[in-house]
Amino acid sequence: MTSKPPNKDPIVLNFENSLLRQSDVSLLDGSRWLNDKLLGFFFEYLQNVEFKDDNSILFVCPEIVQFFKRASESDVEAFLDCMDLDGKTLIFMALNDSEEYDTPSGSHWSLLVYRSPAAFFHYDSCDDHNERSARDIVNKLSPRICQIGCDATFVNCDCPRQSNCYDCGLFVVLNAMLLSRHFAQAELQKIQQSAS
DSSP, X not given: OOOOOOOSSOEEEEETTEEEEHHHHGGGSSSOOOOHHHHHHHHHHIIIIIXXXXXXXXXXXXXXXXXXXXXXXXXXXXHHHTSOOTTOOEXXXXXXXXXXXXSOOOSOEEEEEEETTTEEEEEOSSTTTTHHHHHHHHHHHHHHHXXXXXXXXXXXXXXXXXXXXXXXXXXXXXXXXXHHHHHHHHHHXXXXXXXX
């Protein structure tokens, strides 16, 4: 009987649809980029812990955003049909500058936020490095998620800038957390004001 060799990259965390291995977690040590698995975990955390009772907010993991960039119109439409977008007023998407479909690549992350009925806000910590990738996503998604009769708007938003070449993923995390909390607080205040 032979024994199994020890896993060279053990699973560290299995949370919702996110699986982190030791190699993913090791990226948090030192001056390294966050990968799609770490960003995906954070989005899963926001969706399933912080905003578990808020059906108006959706966090889309980086792998799905990359799929949207590269997929055909019909594949995007079919995938969106399965995402239960009804009632979503805010959609957060982590995107990178990769042009590849089937191999890991890319060197920069930014945050794209959709706000109903038809506005897209792009938060890029490195000037407008990812503007083309963001506009590609907007062009693919706007005909399918914007309310009928509304023209999509795209805004490159001011946000804090990174001072190195590796913190872009952290800025996506920070911006997503702050913006989603701000939106939730503003919505709560509207509800409270209308009730009084």
